[in-house]
Amino acid sequence: MATSPPYPTHHAGPAEGAPRRRGRWWRRKWVRYGALGTLLATSGLVILALVREQTGTEGFLVGLGLAVFPVPLLVAVFRWLDRVDPGPWRNLLFAFAWGACAAALIAIVANSFATRWIATATADPTNADTLGATVIAPVVEESAKAAAVLLVFLFRRRDFTGIVDGVVIAGVTATGFAFTENILYLGTAFGTDQLNGEHGFMSVTAATFFVRVVMSPFAHPLFTVLTGIGFGIAALSAERHHVRRVLLPLTGLLLAMGMHAMWNGSSNFGEFGFFAVYAVFMVPAFALLTWLAVRSRQRELRTVRTELPAYAAAGWLSPPEPHVLGSMRARRIARQYAARHLGRPAARSVAEYEAYATSLAFLRHRGRDGRAGADFAVRERELLHELWSRREVARPALGYAARATAPVPAPWPAHPAHGYVGQPYGEPHREPYGAPAPYSTYNRPMYNPYGP
Known part of the structure; x- marks a missing residue:
């Protein structure tokens, strides 16, 4: 005999007929959406001005045109992973906008401030750049990107139900962040080529494009996906497991920072340090996380067939x-x-x-x-x-x-636990509007x- 599943059958809401209490004005949906939209729009305008100031108008346009190449492919891949239970597009748009605007602005401001402070404190600009790239940047950037995953996890829990959702939100956020960062790097490289008179395949722009867009377009998504997996496993945990739901996202965030630091510090490992880190760590990690994401997708399909x-x-x-x-x-x-x-x-x-x-x-x-x-x-x-x-x-x-x-x-046999004993299949108890x-x-x- 079937047993009753462990979930409530009554809605724990206000008593029927009780007057609804109007919430505070700052809790209303339009206020939250308006504040979030204003924050993202302001961040976008500021980051646009900062990047244009560092690259120049021509460099900005060149960087923008080259940086857009991997974006459709990466978004399509993450959307494909989410095809079993696709989340709303507004979540993906928010994640991309947060990464491209808010997270990028936080990273540029915080990284610049920290690097200048280290250079002043140690009187060694070279050491300041190294510490900034390997210590400060991973902590700041991964924390800024993780904020988008946290916001969706807290305020869109209905759309955030497992590992795949965490991977998708984190990956799209990192795609937006990498898009803005690539504009800055490619635009700066173009400016350098203009000053040196370099053109063609031997230019700094071509080398930067090859490394950042051709070889490692998945680098930032790979780092932040570790944070998303932590949030995804936390979403699968029962609400009573408070410690686990806090520690798992933090563990994912720390792993993302560690891998990011290793990637940024690869240039300090010798002449072939970049290629060694790429081959030994990045490619296997990418393959492992791809396998995990596809396996989670297949598990979702099994859940559908089972339930x-x-x-x-x-x-x-x-x-x-x-x-x-x-x-x-x-x-x-x-x-x-x-x-x-x-x-x-x-x-x-x-x-x-x-x-x-x-x-x-x-x-x-x-x-x-x-x-x-x-x-x-x-x-x-x-x-x-x-x-x-x-x-x-x-x-x-x-x-x-x-x-x-x-x-x-074959049709399902009638069973006493289903409440329609004596009725032929296809004629269950009907509600007034004609549905079971x-x-x-x-x-x-x-x-x-x-x-x-």
Whole structure:
């Protein structure tokens, strides 16, 4: 006999009919968004002025044109990793803007101040540059980039559910940071070539482009992804594990600082120090983290295939849908079928159906692990309602994808724990608007969230 999963079935909110208390004005959403937008816009204008001052207008334009090359590729890679349960674009836009504007501004100001202070204190400018690059810069830059991951982790917890989310947010933030930094380095290199009269493949600009854009476009994302993994593992931990949820992100941040320091200090390891660090540490670390990210993505698909059959048994999904929604190939076939026969709006509806179903699977998985919040039942009803409203368009496309990729599984047998004994399959208990009751209610047959 099925046991009740360890999550609440009642929403822990204010009592029904109780007057809602208006929050303080600074807690309102539009105030927070306005303050954040103002901060990012101001940071962007300041960093634009600083970079242009150091590179000149012509150098800035050249640096901008060259620095943009790796950005679409890196963003596409991180978006591909996030295809199982894609987060909203606004999170990625915020992460990129934070890295390119706020984090870059903090790094330029703090690094310059620290380097000048060390040079004044030690009377050794060469030593100051070395310490600044290997000690100060990794601490400042990784902390500034980690702030974006922390903000999404705290204020977008619904979108931050595991390792893949941490990798994506951290990677896009670092991509934005590297974009601004590359403008500065490439623009400065172009100015140096202009002064020396160098052109072509032997120029400083070409060498800088090769090292920063061709050989190591993944360097900054690789460092910050370690921080993102720490936050992602913390997101998988139960809320009662307060120490673990603090120590894991800090550990990831320290690892990111250490790898960043090793990379920046590679030029001090001899003539071939850069290539040695690149081959011995950077490439294996990149391969290992890529494997971890892809493995986490596959684990997410297994979670979908494992959790959604419960909703198919309750009548919310058709029997083949858990298989289809747990396969990226089948999901793509469903979207293509909808676009070909019903148009692009239908394909968008199928994509939304897939995303809501995935979120539902993750929600139930968190409930089984004891990590569901007090609003589990409310969130479950919201997701089920979104699925039900799109079923007319999505189910034919998903059915076609199931036939194209695997045999249709046999119907789920009726079971007393599901609350519809004596009813034929496909005719579960109906709510007033024609949808099955939320699955969590089947574990408690006497409880009906819609009425007595």
